[in-house]
Amino acid sequence: MELTDNRAKPAVQFGGKWRIIDFALSNAINSGIHRIGVATQYKAHSLNSYMQRARNVLHSKRHKSIDILTASQRFGECGGYGGTADAVFQNIDFVANHAPRYMVILAADHVYKMDYELMLQQHVNSGADVTVGCLVVPRMEATGFGVMAVDDNDVITSFLEKPRIPPAIPGEPEKALASMGIYVFDTDFLFDQLRRDAETPGSRHDFGGDVIPHIVKHGKVVAHRFTTSCVRAAGEMEGYWRDVGTLDAYFDANLDLTEADPKLNMSDCDWPIWNDPVVAPPKFVSDAQGRGAKAVSSLISHGCDISGAVARRSLLSTGVAMGRDSSVEEAVVLPYCEIGRGARLRRVIVDSGVHIPEGLVVGEEPELDARRFRRTENGVCLITKPMIQRLNSCHGIDRLADRFGSSAIHRDQEAAYRSHAQVVALGEPHDGLAGCSDESGGLGCGQMPERALV
Secondary structure, three states: OHHHOOOOHHHOEEOOOEEOHHHHHHHHHHOOOOEEEEEEOOOOHHHHHHHHHHHHHHHHHHOOEEEEEEOOOOOOOOOOOOOHHHHHHOOHHHHHHHOOOEEEEEOOOEEEOEOHHHHHHHHHHHOOOEEEEEEEEEHHHHHHOEEEEEOOOOEEEEEEEOOOOOOOEOOEOOEEEEEEEEEEEEHHHHHHHHHHHHOOOOOOOOHHHHHHHHHHHHOOEEEEEHHHHEOOOOOOOOOOEEEOOOHHHHHHHHHHOOOOOOOOOOOOOOOOOOOOOOOOOOEEEOOOOOOOOEEEOOEEOOOOEEEOOEEEOOEEOOOOEEOOOOEEEEEEEOOOOEEOOOOEEEEEEEOOOOEEOOOOEEOOOHHHHHHHOEEOOOOOEEEOHHHHHHHHHHHHHHHHHHHHOOHHHHHHHHHHHHHHHHHHHHOOOOOOOEEOOOOEEEOOOOEEOOOEEO
């Protein structure tokens, strides 16, 4: 997923003005958690910079404390985090300094609204060693998740990572319980388990792969269903949760927000999604011929400039500028992009800061799109700066060939470009750690009033 080539997944922009990590952070803050730690590792510069700004805003307005926890903070240790559990283990000293009774461990790469206080209450009342947040999903769609087998009281009897045949929920043969990567622990118990895991030969030091399965065999682990604590605003019919780890899922989740009655209400004042604020009004301008700008079923963010252009069922992030006679349809355009005059884009994700050349057409010729950009199975094209640079380079060779009549120049460049484009299209880099890394996790270390450290 080239969107994470230069940034951690939680730092990827979402919904026009937010980042993916804003959901986990906002849920924690809205749940009454006062101290939060974010464990970062891979490609963390963008995430760390954003967290610095967010920390200042949240401390001044909400009196919340956010600490950025980089790897190898302990004397004598080197290297990065070895797994999601190791990310917490390396920060035991930080947590111990705050002496919480409970800890909530969160993934930071999902889009959802949830009250962690309700999950904590269930954990305390059930007497569980660990409580695991879970989703009810169609059974055969659970093969990509950690899946839990439970008894009639939702006590977990086995925890399986990405099983070929997921176990069914008792009484619901076509449904399964999939892990959300959210865990509540008694802190002392968690520390004991992390120390044991750190000394276990062959362990991957992963919550889902090692720590939780061990506790299931030797302790009491209880499932907490998302429907119990999901937050729904007025008009939202069901709890909203999305894993946006693929381009298609990311594209669909963003366009969900353009619906007249969106499945996820981002304007819910009772459960706000906090972010680093940008204050600049959008601008709609008619061109010299009087052709007005138009936005249909679209979200236009702060600072956008649409001059004689058209947006249909699209999401334009902060500071996007559209040139005259350009159009976007089913497009997710990330911040500070420029779309040149006469360009037509359909079913695209445009990465931050990309300058779309004048007259570029994407979304009308699938084979051509697949050679030039990253095109998914669902026909969504990702456009990044390196892709545009290669495209401009090819156009430069075309102009040389036209000028000098050298078809060999064009053939050699086109062959090299196609070879490179195929590598880009097929290559999807590893997204890093799940759970408590900068790629897909945030370590929650916040304090419920005198009770919990998340």
